[in-house]
Amino acid sequence: MAIRETGVVQVRISGVVQAGMAELAKSKVEAVLRHVGEPVLSARVVLSRAADPAVQRPAIAWAVISVNGRMVRASGVGSTMREAVAELVARLRIRLERAWPDEREQGRRSVASRRPRRLA
Numbered sequence: 001m002a003i004r005e006t007g008v009v010q011v012r013i014s015g016v017v018q019a020g021m022a023e024l025a026k027s028k029v030e031a032v033l034r035h036v037g038e039p040v041l042s043a044r045v046v047l048s049r050a051a052d053p054a055v056q057r058p059a060i061a062w063a064v065i066s067v068n069g070r071m072v073r074a075s076g077v078g079s080t081m082r083e084a085v086a087e088l089v090a091r092l093r094i095r096l097e098r099a100w101p102d103e104r105e106q107g108r109r110s111v112a113s114r115r116p117r118r119l120a
Helices: 021-033 081-099 103-113
Strands: 002-005 009-014 040-049 059-067 070-078
Touching: 009 021, 021 040, 021 059, 021 081, 040 081, 059 081, 070 081
Parallel strands: 009 040
Antiparallel strands: 002 009, 040 059, 059 070
């Protein structure tokens, strides 16, 4: 496995992965992590490709993120590495939003959940 590390996100590559995919995965995961209100202690992304040509979706991308000590995991598969990274990022975004909802969104929910006032 090759390791490319700059900043918080580490990207590891296993197998034959197209050039530029590590940088793509790193930039997309960093973009998602910018919106987390808690400190991101570490982020590992692994990009892999199945060697078996019979596998329909051979590209695999997975991530393990430590957000203030709490581990968040997500993965994605695809016929291309770009598809696998896109699926990984979508799932990671969902998991992070569920674990740490945006304060603005919470404010909207609390206002919407209030009972309507009756005007006399």
